[in-house]
Amino acid sequence: MAEPTDARTLSQCPYCGVGCGLEMLPPAVAGQSVRRDAEGTPMWTARGSRSHPSSLGQVCIKGATVGETLSRGRLSQPLYRSSLEEDFQPIPWEAAFDLLVDRLRTILDTRGAGAIAMYGSGQFHTEDYYLAQKLFKGALGTNNFDANSRLCMSSAVAGYTRSLGSDGPPCCYEDLDHCSVAFLIGTNTADCHPVLFQRLLKRKKRQPRSVTIVVVDPRATDTSKAADLHLAIAPGTDLALLHGIAHLVLRQGGFDSDFIEEATDDFAAYGQLVAEWTPERVAGVCGIPEKQLRAVARLWGSQKGILSLWSMGVNQRREGTAVVGGLINLHLLTGEIGRPGAGPFSLTGQPNAMGGREAGGLAHLLPGYRLVANGEHRAVVEQAWGFAPGSIAPEPGLTAWQQVEAIEAGALDLWWVAATNPLVSLPNLERVKAAMARCPLVVLSEAYAATETAHYAHLLLPASQWSEKAGAMTNSERRVTYCPAFRPRHGQSRPDWEVFAELGRRLGFTEQFRYGSSAEVYAEFAALTAGRVCDVSGLSHALLQREGPQQWPFPSGSQPSSASRRLYGDLCFPTPSGRARFVAEQPLGLAEPACEAYPLVLTVGRYLGQWHTMTRTAKAERLQAMHPEPLLEIHPQDAQRFGIDDGDLASITSRRSRITAKVQVTDRIRPGSVFLPMHWGFSQELACEANALMHEQACPISGQPELKATAVCVAPAAAV
């Protein structure tokens, strides 16, 4: 049940996909003095909400300090310049809309809708996402909407869909309390999803023998410190490891033949493939002792209640979908899905990437997990949106990196970036900068001024952010939380959904974009999900406010509940046969492995106290104090080999760029690999553009670039 909202306001944390419940306390609580941020602005205070079923009162330092970040460095009014050489000048919203309508009409008349694209964000509320789809895919007639989820979860989306028949994580956080094995692969959960990790850790401390923690990561982290078994595999060898585990499970009879028989298809080809991945071969490829592989395989083959958790280490790979498939294969092989404590569970990066997927916020999707390429799906959505048949184009639009390539090729005349900072987060940043510099019109909707992307924009639109607009977000366990507006909008800022609706009306779609509130937008979206896997047709802003967060599926007529539920408990999967599918793919390894000229593999990741491109977290002193600078982690053997000492400045060079960072010599990282955080962009005092080094080669199925690994060389900075 929702708590009373006397002085407190309940919401969901706007950082990571754990989606913890927050209680926001106003600047002046009775009897206390007003709290102010570093610029003297009255400040709301965040603390964990005990009534939120996903987080039970827990919160990490990012969520706890979010109140300090909401007013500082904000973009207050629309700004425009006709070329990147000019300074921005303030313009009224009216003029900004006139400019957008004029340019859009001209482009539609001269180049066609394909010359327009939007790159959105998992920071959007579901209402923002939904109206962006309606505007681009319905009104403008282009499917060129993609989001930063493409860099984050699109391999999980594609993997779930291929193996289980639909996107949607089947598990819930309560599974952390029930599993006997937590298999964490490609995730530094301690730093990136801290509240979930603490939940697991507390259980482990209370009852050490109740759960075995296995961590698969080339790097030792706070996550691996808690592990019973840490497999520090060579970067890019995870699919070989998963096949090696399956090989041993099959050989030792640890599989669930009834489950395979009743609930799956395509086992034979998979069995043949993993037969090739002998323990000797896998141990050699992965660079781990064979006994470690055998120990993990014994767990998979003997334990009930195996929960797999993964994030970017699996998804951000040129074979990301295949690795997700390899992991789900293990769950199908052992029947470990649809029961308490069991299943494959992707940990989402952004707070509402899940809501974005539900609203159709990727270039190949339509609302309700529908597909652009499916004629029946298009017809349902066109009718619901009030557009003529054939309004939605049948081909998927441009993915994130394809949008960059289209700008390079002169095929995009207008690129609209919203609530994200691609000039830190995309790969191969020099190429992105060069592309943006030649785009005729770059529009940026942003809450904060002076992000790296703003340096390459022509039109800046001030966005009201979380806390200033009402909407819904869905977290990794499919739980939807109502996020109210509890602070006034900053300056002239407006919520993104409102801007998209206003633009739609000005383009002549008066009826389709007539909304009095975000609650009306949500109601329309929710109705469109009826009968789909992600059915939220029984949810509304009013119900979520009254009853508190709810998990989907929540069809019309459902009873509100704070209980946790799983998908596929009936072993009925949304595939044509109703059965899950094994997928059989040979590992490819890294697209850019180490070589003579670039002898180290750079892997990038995140720090506990920073969030993505630091647009918001750089505003909180406590977070800055935790991580004052980016550090290049290098193994002592490699440091000696390349003549670098702890504390030196090193130059790191890939085939695309060169950057400089301070060195930390540590045996946390395995020999042959180095690590950098991805947060720092060129406008930070300590510019360290890790993603400038990374390549853009992507998984051919999901389109997710391999941001996790690239080949580099390092040298003392003075020697370069």
Ligand code: SF4
């Ligand atoms: Fe926010 Fe994620 Fe921290 Fe929870 S774990 S408080 S959602 S950043």
